[in-house]
Amino acid sequence: MVEERYLKVRIGDLPLDSGETLPGVELACSVTGRLRPDGSNLVVVCHALTGSHHLWGPSVEGLPEGWWNGVVGPGMAIDTDRFCVVCFNNLCSPYGSTAPSSLGPEGRPWGMRFPLVSCRDVARSQVMGLRALGVERALAVVGGSMGGMVALEMALSFPKVFERCVVIAAPMRLYPQAIAYNEVQRQAIMWDPDWREGDYYPDPGPVRGLATARMLAMITYRSENSFVSRWMREVAHGDPWRWDGKFQVETYLHHHGQELVKRFDANCYLYLTRAMDLHDVLAGRGGSPEEAFGGFSGRDILGVGISSDMLFPNWQVEEVVSSAKRAGVNGWYEEIESPNGHDAFLIDLDQVDDILRTFWRRTGMG
Structure with missing residues (x-):
């Protein structure tokens, strides 16, 4: 084998x-x-x-x-x-x-x-x-x-x-739209107070910012049809008329955000998205x-x-x-x-x- x-x-x-x-x-x-x-x-x-x-x-x-x-x-x-x-x-x-x-x-x-x-x-x-x-x-x-x-x-x-x-x-x-998506993701990381201008080691760093960046990225990785066919407006739990209620699509994004912070570094994410911006x-x-x-x-x-x-x-x-x-x-x-x-x-x-x-x-x- x-x-x-x-x-x-x-x-x-x-x-x-x-x-x-x-x-x-x-x-x-x-x-x-x-x-x-x-x-x-x-x-x-x-x-x-x-x-x-x-x-x-x-x-x-x-x-x-x-x-x-x-x-x-x-x-x-x-x-x-x-x-x-x-x-x-x-x-x-x-x-x-x-x-x-x-x-x-x-x-x-x-x-x-x-x-x-x-x-x-x-x-x-x-x-x-x-x-x-x-x-x-x-x-x-x-x-x-x-x-x-x-x-x-x-x-x-x-x-x-x-x-x-x-x-x-x-x-x-x-193209500009992809650069724009990347910039919003980077700002989510940099606005997290735990980013500390990138000097957060050995602490976990801006996990909330990185999770938010991943949530936005996941929206760009799928299509509207895929979200509609999977969940449409299905509620995951609670009452969406209250802030503790969540639609299924929201829990999907939160899940992927939390999964990424377990395995990836925020500064690396900044540099790799910038490398894509520079691609020409x-x-x-x-x-x-x-x-x-x-x-x-x-x-x-x-x-x-x-x-x-x-x-x-x-x-x-x-x-x-x-x-x-x-x-x-x-x-x-x-x-x-x-x-x-x-x-x-x-x-x-x-x-x-x-x-x-x-x-x-x-x-x-x-």
Whole structure:
């Protein structure tokens, strides 16, 4: 039985898009399957905002349940019996990679002294991580949501490393409404008196602010139809004409807010949402799709949108594919038909599985 193994990879100093350098960077990662020295069986998977490098299987110590059970594993679309699968914990994430919650040069947690990073910085760190593992090429890089942004940056920044790129429910640049959602979430954290300008360690920190941020995020991850079909105006308990009464949708949001504070760090949340805000594949690449995607010309890209996604609407994913095709990339667009909103790539796994298998066959990996 193939198993997911967990490693720490030291990549040293990381130059950032801001002009600063982050010293002594470490990345946690998972490796499933036996890696060929030339990387000819490697698939790299990039995780979303609060995900981790634990892709499949039950929860393990310090890590929640694998977030892509049903897509990654033996016999799945990302078949761990055929491929070696690597997933890095994102820079700034609290699951083992260098982050604002890590000890800084002064011997205490970085907090808000940590430099701002971009999705391109996260991508650069992960390619440095691959090289530290002795890998110079991969069959494909795949990611959803923030992971899709990182995957796209990996492919465009290092086109000689990746033969294929799969972008699921992610845009080629963040549009103002998504930035606005992120800013409200950050303000919920920063207005919590327990945030203390980010210097709350070793205390739990702004748990109320982080829970509120997650509540807003959960609204953007689902669609109105999904809320209507599940509960409509169903009351969870008490009398809604009194303040101790709650509708089911309210208890749903409170539950997810409380669950996140058990496993995530508030400062990390601030930095990761800002990294998404800074995502723009045209920046620093001439400002045109032809120049941004030109280095990936002749290779294969798949964009997967979601019919009911209000966070990154399907037209934003279509824009990735149309821009790539204008630059000579072999591009395909597919769509998950679902009422589940942005989270459909984590819920409608049968469709994700089918779409990936079709792309593998179409590009010679099937």
